[in-house]
Amino acid sequence: MPSTVNGIGTHYYGKRNLHTRPGVCSSCRRAVNLSSYDTRLWFVIVFIPIIPLGRKRITDDCPACRRHYVANWQKWETAKQLEISGALEKYRSDPSPENALEAHRILMVYRQTAAMADFQKLITEKFADNARVQAQLGVALTAFGQPAESEPFFARAYALRPDMPEARIGVAEGHIRAGRLVEARQLLDFLEKPGAGQLYSLGSLERLAFAYQANHQHTEALALFGRLVEEIPAVAQHSGFRKAVQKSEKALGAKQSVLPKTKFSLRRLFQRPAAGQPASFSFFTLLIILGVIGVLVAAGLAIGNEYIRRHRTLFVVNALSGKLQLNLPGRDPYNLTPGVNEIKLPEGHYHATFQGATQESVDFDIRATYFNRWFDHPAWALNPGGAAILVRVRAVYSENPQPPGYDYFFGQSFQAFPAITHPFTDLPETVSLESSGETRTLTGLALFQGEPLELFYELESKRQHAEALRLAEWRLARHPDDTKILIAYQRQALTFVDEPRLEAFLRSGLTNRPINIEWHRAYQDQMRSHTNHQQLADDYNQLLQNDPENSTLLYLKGRICDDPVRSAEFFERARRADTNNPYPLYAIAANFSNHGDWQSAKPLLDRAVELLPTNQDFCEQWKLVCFALGEFQAPETVFRKRLGQDPFDLSSVNSLCEILSAQGKRSEADQFMTNLGQSLRARYPNSKGVAPAAIQEHYLYALGDFTALEKTARLDKSASGKIALFYALLEQNHLDEAARIFSTTNISDPATLLGVSLAFRLAGRNSEAAQWQAPVIEDFRVSGADCVRAADLLNGTTPPAVAALNNLDLSPSLKAVLLANLAVLHPDVRDQINAAARRLNAGRVFPYHLIQRATAPAP
Amino acid sequence: MNHEEFDQFVQQIEAGVGRNHEALRRRVLQWALLGYAGLLMPLALVVTVSLAFIIPGIIWISEAFPFLLIGVCFLVVGCWAVANLLWIRLAAPEGRTVTRAEAPALFALIDETRQRLRAAKFYRVLIVPDCNAAVSYSPRLGVFGWNRNYLMLGLPLMEGLSRDEFAFVLAHECAHLSRQHHRSGQWVYRLRRSWEQVFAHLSQLHHSGVISLRPFVQKFINWFWPRFNAHAFVLSRAHEYQADATAAQLVGVPTAATALIRNDWHGRVLDEKFWPDLWQQVADHPAAPEGVFLRLTQLLNSLGVGEIQRLEQGFRFSTTNSNTHPCLSERLRGIGRNLDAQSADRETVLLPPQPNSAEVLLGPALPAIRADIEKLWRKKTETNWSQQHRKASVLQERLGRLDQSPVVRQEDVDAMWDKAQALLQLRTPEAATPLLRQILALAPKNVNANFHLGSFLLQSGDGEGEQYLEQAIAGNEELFPRTVDCFQAYYQRTGQSGRIRELYARLDKYEKTIAASRLERSDVTAADKLLPHELSDAELATLCAVLAADPDVMTADLGRKELRYFVEQKLYLLCIRIRPEWYLLTNTDRQQAAINRLIQAVRLPGRVFIFAPSGAFRPIARKLTRIPNARIFSKR
Structure with a gap:
């Protein structure tokens, strides 16, 4: 059968020798007008005939279902002519009734209407007295869809031979069509005899029964239906027949049916309706078909679902170093490699044990609901020791994409993640979307490869402070020596006033051995800020009681002593107890530095830095001492070496900038900054190719180029940019503008507050200076003895003794700005105090230049 | 494969591999394995296609889940189709089951025979209404075998034979299950029997519109079955001889000979006389008469010289390849019974056995069993x-109408044939014979009258029937296959085995040529050989006149297609060219119209x-x- 797809395919065009006849389609079983014709088959494009594929003879084309018989036209034409000429020749050579009927049949088969009519006329006359010929012509015309034309032939046959069954049936059919049912029944009486079905077709009797029924003569109809059931019991199983019988029985109110019970037949449900019957594609049939399809689909879904259930992937994310083995009951042990390991498991409850790098038991469930197996994409991750950080990336793909969202998971040995489309595989860069407005969300799960500190800062930047603290605690619990994160943790906890949590966490690590000094220092700093000195002292007394000669504990005890003399004694004892402990050296050096004795501090710090070069405090203090002593070569060498090892060590970058600025090597410093920008661009292609603003601002302040600093700071909208602008304005004496940026409530650092106070004081605006000074005094009053003395000095009206000032135990930078303020307040001793201040003013950070300006000798 | 090809094939096997029994057995085994492979092919196909979807x-x-669904659906539907195809439930044979308690003597004989022949057990022993004994192999697994062996013993057979003669028949059946013979040979014998039934079932037309693998399997069966059957046939026939010989050894050759003769004779008498006479009563009795099997027993007990003609007919039958069983005379020769002894045996069988084997072996249970058999037979034939x-x-009513019809009395051939037809169906052919002869006197070529009269005459042993049948075939060649049975039965009865072979050769030729000739006479191609028309001048002049009368025909060429079948018939080819249009191209509509006129x-x-x-x-x-003198007409 020709067919086209989007107008491309094969198609018939043209209809010649068209002939139609009523009949039953052999395919769809509908009673329709079947047509036969000659046509041509074409290959078509957009239904335009392009290539002829040959002439065809179409036979019995059903207008309903379009099914038909097709033959090669030439073959059909040849066969037609040969068969017809053969039959006619046979008849001519032997003009017997049999040959006449055969020739007539052939003409009819080949739809030769005109020739058939002529031949029919010929043989009708020739065999006018042959009842058989007359009856057969009638039968042929009836089969050809010309029942009206057949009637004279049947009538003639009946007149010749009233006994002939075909003639009686033919005439009776005419009566039925004309509604003369009584006459028809009389003629068909022989069909009502028991056993007639063995010899004759009872179709006419059935038609008569239906005619009676249509004529509302149900008694007669039912009698005939009964005869049909007796003769052909199978007809009683036919739905159309049953309905007809039931209709008559209902009309007559018959209590007993002539129909037997219907036998159940599965095949009948799928059979096509018989000719003339309405399509009996009943609801029940539909239900059965749908049921079978449903069962097959359900079976397929169940198998698929079961397969999914039995083949789940467990991701074992191993972030531990060393060998690690996973044991699951009933399975061979799995040797885990570093990174992500995939294990196929059926859903269920599991008890996993790890051996090797960690000894741990984990109970977990791998489960999903039936529908989640199809529509969700869960991922189950086993994280031995909770050592790995997992990151979930949620990317929304659209025409205008938004940055992906990240969630971090750590510290749990097992975790189930719903809706992970890309477990431990990269998300695609792009996806194809149907329309511009469409979005698609993909979710990936990955192992976080960076440093925990980076993640800490990222969480901080996203204001997920609690999560950042939890991360720090998780990290410190596993790596207590991670000083950087300890510091960050401490700062973060203090910023968000979560001190009880901080204290509790730090306190929990005091008994760890070996003693983590940074941990203790952080704890001590936290406790001292609370004035909870007694508890702090008790803590360390108890620790020392257990280990009295421990250098570290002696050093730590020295740190919390309020009495400087006792403190110095503990530091000395600590140094003696362990000459390789850099902390007592650092502490003693700090005392020297606080009193401006840079020469004494230098060798101690040299040794401390040698023993612990990674300690940032040691380095900073050593750099300060070098600055104070004017020794720039050594720190320059050290920091350049460090930058050689890590060009992006920002602390060393800042230090080198300060050193080069202090030496007046501006062009060299500028070149260094340019190189840093290029290096950053090489490593991070998306960067702007310049050094980060914070570093630039630090460098410009150290250099004292406040115009450039102001310019840079105004472009930098970050917190550091705001601070840098504040400094630049103060240094340039734009005090009102500076005061609009920060007020006293925004700043807690006493050195900065005193620096601002000094700036106002130098400008002769003493009341504002006093305002900026007030929080410092207030703070000093609740701090140590030296701080109280410093507060008294700031409030005092009498000039202080320079010796007394020298004894103050404050950090050099704080002490320098304190002295600079006192020098302005007490002009009588100004020169002596200024000299002391300038001696202590070594670090190239705010308010270095302000102090230098304030303490500059009069010209 | 037609009869002649099958016969030739069987002959080839007998002359070739069949001479070495062991080689033949191996060959048959190979064919059997091929058969199993072929039958399993649809299953393999279904599984392969399903796996092609299921595995990916x-x-x-996650990506190819629809494949899994398709594969599973295909597997389910495919397996269902294969199971539907190969899971054939053959109805268990029907009969009256006899138990050991009921007929201890019969079972004692069966046990003894089985033990002596080391034959397999029988699942059931059934008494059946036929004059025969057989072992029925009912496969539990359809084509894959695992048979249940039913021993079916015909009550008429038992009542016609003595105890020893019956022992021979029983031994023959047991020999088919005997372990004394090669086991695989037994297996092949049974396989052929069970496949015969299974393939007959598979070869039935399937319902149109129903999805089925049957057409594929049928193609395989059509190729495989004749080849396997020919090999197995040779082996099975050898097996029949072997079974006869084994059974004869057990009971003695004279007893075996009388058993074979009596069985053959009784069967013929019942088929040709008893049952037709009984069914003649159908017009007068709404139900079958009572005591049919008692009458049958009485008939068998009273058989004597009156039926000697039918006894003699048995000896005239020859062996054909339509049955693995050889003819009577060959079976007798096979057990070593010479012609002189056979004459004596004829005398022996004329005396009915006293007591018969049914009386001896079934004992007091015989009346009850006979009643049950009759009940069984009545149940089977009741509807019919x-x-x-x-x-x-x-028909009686129709006959009445015809008798009253004036046209019948006016000797209208058509009406007379209608009456003859009614008589043929209602009564015996004998009753219609005068009327048939009357019709043929009026219309000697009447196909139907010739056919029925010829059939009846041959059935009655009258050779005159041959010419009537030939006359019928001349009138309608398609009747020939229907005449074959009449001819064959007549030739068998008259011992004309050569004519039977000729008949089958003719049937094969007919089957081959009828389709080819139909094709030849209904198509013309350029590959056909064309001949000059050879029309007479008068015929040609008439044709040219017709052509000249047509306004459009310009030229005409005439030739003839050479026919290979029915060469006396002619097939003319007339090629016409019509006047071209003014634009020098042919108007196909006008061309076709001219052709239609000329037709x-x-x-x-x-x-x-x-x-x-x-x-x-x-x-x-x-x-x-290019044919000489083809151009018969030209207006130019």
């Missing part, structure tokens, strides 16, 4: 009898194909022009 569906389940009776009453007008002594030299007919037209 499982491997890439009733239908036949009802039909008879209608009705042209009269030639044979089939005529009129065409124009266009399209696919152009090469035929070119070929026609």
